[in-house]
Amino acid sequence: MKVLIVYYSLYGHIKTMAEAVMEGVKGVEGAEVILRRVPETLSDEVLEKMGALEIQKSFSDIPICTLEDLQAADAIIFGTPTRFGNMCGQMRQFLDSTGGLWANGALIGKVGSVFTSTATQHGGQESTILSTHVTLLHHGMVIVGLPYSFQGQTTISEISGGSPYGASTIAGAQGERMPSENELDGARFLGKHVATIASKLVNNSSD
Template sequence: MSPYVLILYYSRHGATAAMAMEIARGVEQATGMEAKLRTVPSVSAETEQTAADIPDDGALYCTMDDLQNCSGLILGSPTRFGNMAAPLKYFIDSTSALWLNGSLINKPAAAFTSSASLHGGQESTLLTMMLPLLHHGMVLAGLPYSEDALMKTTTGGTPYGASHVAGESQSQSLSREEKQLCQALGLRVAELALKLSD
């Protein structure tokens, strides 16, 4: 099996999925690394899976094997009151077996998010998404300021990870800078995965 970076995300209106596609483009710029896109099903208010086992379209649902065997992980979610969405948290909460056996220790990880407004909790969402990654012993990667787009963006983009401002109607496309930062994040994690696997 070829080494891959798992891009694991939840997307309700499509903005986070669009970011995941750009991040995958960045991952695949690294020679010898593949991108694997996976999502998680929606959950009910009782935090139970509400979707069929196989999605109608888009990325497949993530399995524990997808997560255990990745060379790196990039976690994405829309902001929900400054935190990750419940479906992604529900999946992460089910990864205790991987925590117990140390499957993710020393693998690089990063986070990305999308919100309706410019100050919609992007940075707190990214930071809270990092907490379970730290518990798994992963090596966190953000976006360094050597990425010019961080200083030029008027929409999303933070040193904590890629971000996007989707607008009130969730209809704003990714800006040029947001795309650049998504791809830079994917490439960075892929290159770190290759170095850390050596």
């Protein structure tokens, strides 16, 4: 049973969350986890002006996701930062390239899930995840969120990401805040939850 984590990360917040999601997936027996990133669309010149060029270079060891990776997976967990309450352009462009998979019904029945980050507490975490769900539903995927059995999302002892729609983190206006332990726990829970459901679907289909 293969779980694919596909992400875009500019300053490392989503990459850190992706690694926590991967830890959660590994906690499910029989789950193979694959980590991929979507292609960068910004030029090196722009990335340098944004102070992200060296960070992006450090991600080069993570392979670029292919359409074949999507088709081979039993579950796909997408990680995208928020841009004005929606997914980032890099993720949008990647998903827009999946029309052939849609035409062939290649992703129908696969488990799909989403995690995100925003600069501020109310910066569009939920709208980003929900609007990404629309694309996954068009592909016929089975949407999985972050259930309230992850009790960390109900905390009032700290400012924290996390909602029933998926795991999330708050990065800060300058990207100065990395995911808290509670947010990482949410990402781990999401990974394990998705992998558990995918395992049940795969095992039932083979009976």
